[in-house]
Amino acid sequence: xxxxxxxxxxxxxxxxxxxxxxxxxxxxxxxxxxxxxxxxxxxxxxxxxxxxxxxxxxxxxxxxxxxxxxxxxxxxxxxxxxxxxxxxxxxxxxxxxxxxxxxxxxxxxxxxxxxxxxxxxxxxxxxxxxxxxxxxxxxxxxxxxxxxxxxxxxxxxxxxxxxxxxxxxxxxxxxxxxxxxxxxxxxxxxxxxxxxxxxxxxxxxxxxxxxxxxxxxxxxxxxxxxxxxxxxxxxxxxxxxxxxxxxxxxxxxxxxxxxxxxxxxxxxxxxxxxxxxxxxxxxxxxxxxxxxxxxxxxxxxxxxxxxx
Amino acid sequence: xxxxxxxxxxxxxxxxxxxxxxxxxxxxxxxxxxxxxxxxxxxxxxxxxxxxxxxxxxxxxxxxxxxxxxxxxxxxxxxxxxxxxxxxxxxxxxxxxxxxxxxxxxxxxxxxxxxxxxxxxxxxxxxxxxxxxxxxxxxxxxxxxxxxxxxxxxxxxxxxxxxxxxxxxxxxxxxxxxxxxxxxxxxxxxxxxxxxxxxxxxxxxxxxxxxxxxxxxxxxxxxxxxxxxxxxxxxxxxxxxxxxxxxxxxxxxxxxxxxxxxxxxxxxxxxxxxxxxxxxxxxxxxxxxxxxxxxxxxxxxxxxxxxxxxxxxxxxxxxxxxxxxxxxx
Numbered sequence: 184x185x186x187x188x189x190x191x192x193x194x195x196x197x198x199x200x201x202x203x204x205x206x207x208x209x210x211x212x213x214x215x216x217x218x219x220x221x222x223x224x225x226x227x228x229x230x231x232x233x234x235x236x237x238x239x240x241x242x243x244x245x246x247x248x249x250x251x252x253x254x255x256x257x258x259x260x261x262x263x264x265x266x267x268x269x270x271x272x273x274x275x276x277x278x279x280x281x282x283x284x285x286x287x288x289x290x291x292x293x294x295x296x297x298x299x300x301x302x303x304x305x306x307x308x309x310x311x312x313x314x315x316x317x318x319x320x321x322x323x324x325x326x327x328x329x330x331x332x333x334x335x336x337x338x339x340x341x342x343x344x345x346x347x348x349x350x351x352x353x354x355x356x357x358x359x360x361x362x363x364x365x366x367x368x369x370x371x372x373x374x375x376x377x378x379x380x381x382x383x384x385x386x387x388x389x390x391x392x393x394x395x396x397x398x399x400x401x402x403x404x405x406x407x408x409x410x411x412x413x414x415x416x417x418x419x420x421x422x423x424x425x426x427x428x429x430x431x432x433x434x435x436x437x438x439x440x441x442x443x444x445x446x447x448x449x450x451x452x453x454x455x456x457x458x459x460x461x462x463x464x465x466x467x468x469x470x471x472x473x474x475x476x477x478x479x480x481x482x483x484x485x486x487x488x489x490x491x
Numbered sequence: 492x493x494x495x496x497x498x499x500x501x502x503x504x505x506x507x508x509x510x511x512x513x514x515x516x517x518x519x520x521x522x523x524x525x526x527x528x529x530x531x532x533x534x535x536x537x538x539x540x541x542x543x544x545x546x547x548x549x550x551x552x553x554x555x556x557x558x559x560x561x562x563x564x565x566x567x568x569x570x571x572x573x574x575x576x577x578x579x580x581x582x583x584x585x586x587x588x589x590x591x592x593x594x595x596x597x598x599x600x601x602x603x604x605x606x607x608x609x610x611x612x613x614x615x616x617x618x619x620x621x622x623x624x625x626x627x628x629x630x631x632x633x634x635x636x637x638x639x640x641x642x643x644x645x646x647x648x649x650x651x652x653x654x655x656x657x658x659x660x661x662x663x664x665x666x667x668x669x670x671x672x673x674x675x676x677x678x679x680x681x682x683x684x685x686x687x688x689x690x691x692x693x694x695x696x697x698x699x700x701x702x703x704x705x706x707x708x709x710x711x712x713x714x715x716x717x718x719x720x721x722x723x724x725x726x727x728x729x730x731x732x733x734x735x736x737x738x739x740x741x742x743x744x745x746x747x748x749x750x751x752x753x754x755x756x757x758x759x760x761x762x763x764x765x766x767x768x769x770x771x772x773x774x775x776x777x778x779x780x781x782x783x784x785x786x787x788x789x790x791x792x793x794x795x796x797x798x799x800x801x802x803x804x805x806x807x808x809x810x811x812x813x814x815x816x817x818x819x820x
Contacts, residue, residue: 376660376663411516411518412544413517413544413545414517414518416536416539416540416544417536417540419536429657431597432597432656432658432661433594433595433597433658434595434656434660434661434664435660435667436658436661436663437660438603438675442543442544442675442677443679444540447539447543448536
């Protein structure tokens with residue numbers, strides 16, 4: 184309950200009052216709420232683009248990329264976190280939500296966008312209350328990004344802008360395609376606690392597009408899976424990609440990624456290659472991750488050529 | 492069994508288990524490749540795996556196990572309490588808390604050198620607190636209950652500190668500090684924990700005569716010319732160093748110091764001093780064996796070694812409690 188007295192919303196506009204349910208009103212039967220929500224959802228004037236509220240950091244990215252700023256009601260709290268949100272600077276301008284159904288109900292957006300992975304109960308509850316909720320799949324790859332951009336464009340009534348963005352993405356990605364016989368150095372993304380990123384992930388498709396072979400995927404690991412240190416030594420990838428540490432907050436999770444055996448094996452070790460947040464969610468900016476890794480690949484091949 | 496033969500048999504067991512531990516790992520290296528990797532050197536994958544991954548693991552299991560067995564035997568003799576053990580009386584938990592406070596606060600950066608110092612301070616505080624409680628000639632039960640209280644408090648504070656860390660991985664590390672693991676250690680862990688452990692063992696072994704004299708009571712010991720104050724300081728420091736340095740690199744591993752002295756006592760003449768070295772060797776053998784089991788019991792999924800020692804040790808502890816129920820009242 185939001186605890187605000189119903190009278191605070193009293194005004195000449197009866198519809199407005201019904202749309203901002205106070206504590207007592209919320210306590211009333213669900214049918215009344217549902218009716219109010221339906222009225223509010225249809226209250227938008229003709230020609231206005233829908234007001235959107237995003238509950239998921241990956242949906243945040245597409246909303247930020249496509250929506251007009253005044254149509255954004257709020258974004259998820261993670262939108263401010265540079266490790267997950269590439270567009271975190273732009274996100275600073277907007278209010279944030281914690282993904283609680285109550286916040287959505289008070290804010291009355293025309294549409295709620297979220298992820299299938301997160302906040303499942305919230306999604307159910309909001310749909311039950313008659314809100315329009317659009318879910319985006321958790322498993323993204325480079326191939327799904329243009330589709331997600333177009334779908335978000337349709338939801339936000341920004342079809343033309345989305346089409347331009349998606350087509351540019353497809354064009355730039357295909358321009359970077361390598362011939363089938365191009366040399367592909369091997370790589371393992373070795374994250375905290377020795378957890379590697381395997382097949383079926385956005386990162387795996389980014390590595391592949393950059394011209395690298397993901398040994399974790401070739402070993403049959405899918406999703407996030409522990410890569411035993413001993414296997415990392417025997418497989419000896421050309422480069423091991425480590426995640427950066429969190430400044431001022433050490434954890435034992437970072438110890439195995441700095442194990443002396445990795446350096447002894449002769450594998451190159453790289454940290455901070457990919458721009459922060461560029462491949463934690465899929466978006467137009469994920470091409471930045473492909474470009475950074477392509478540069479790394481070219482460096483590796485040049486080094487290999489130089490050393491004979 | 493004569494003391495020499497007992498120690499020899501236990502030493503051979505430790506050597507055998509140590510060799511077995513070196514042969515086990517996800518990289519399928521045959522015995523020949525393993526031996527060659529261990530001794531021939533070079534940059535081959537087998538050599539790196541043997542020297543940088545498996546050797547520190549087997550060595551730490553042996554060293555930490557030795558310290559826990561030795562400390563358990565010493566505490567049981569000194570406190571004249573059959574249930575005393577670094578884990579049960581809260582020394583290990585306080586060592587974990589000390590290590591956590593130093594490491595996660597970021598005061599020492601990400602340096603691991605600060606870990607043993609923090610753990611030893613925690614262990615020292617616990618032993619001193621328990622001796623103060625035990626000084627009032629308390630019963631076995633009072634000491635154990637005080638230890639359990641200390642353990643719970645240290646465990647709760649450890650969890651709190653890790654939950655408050657801004658690093659999202661820290662809270663998953665609660666299980667490491669409370670239940671211990673020897674996974675993916677490096678030789679650096681061996682080098683930072685070995686010196687304090689050696690000093691701790693030396694202090695405990697040097698107070699063997701005092702332990703024997705104390706088994707007749709403090710007055711009798713004094714009449715035999717034992718400086719009780721000095722013996723107490725040596726034992727306290729010895730236990731704090733041996734247990735603290737171990738906990739700093741493997742987390743708190745329980746019950747090794749309880750089970751081993753009890754299993755070996757019938758094989759000795761029951762003098763506390765004669766139990767010290769066998770308990771150390773037995774602790775090393777038990778922890779190496781438990782660490783092998785932790786890697787092999789569930790295929791492709793490693794267990795925390797402290798889970799296994801607790802699975803063996805906790806029922807044993809219960810059995811000891813029920814057996815000596817009358818003595819505890």
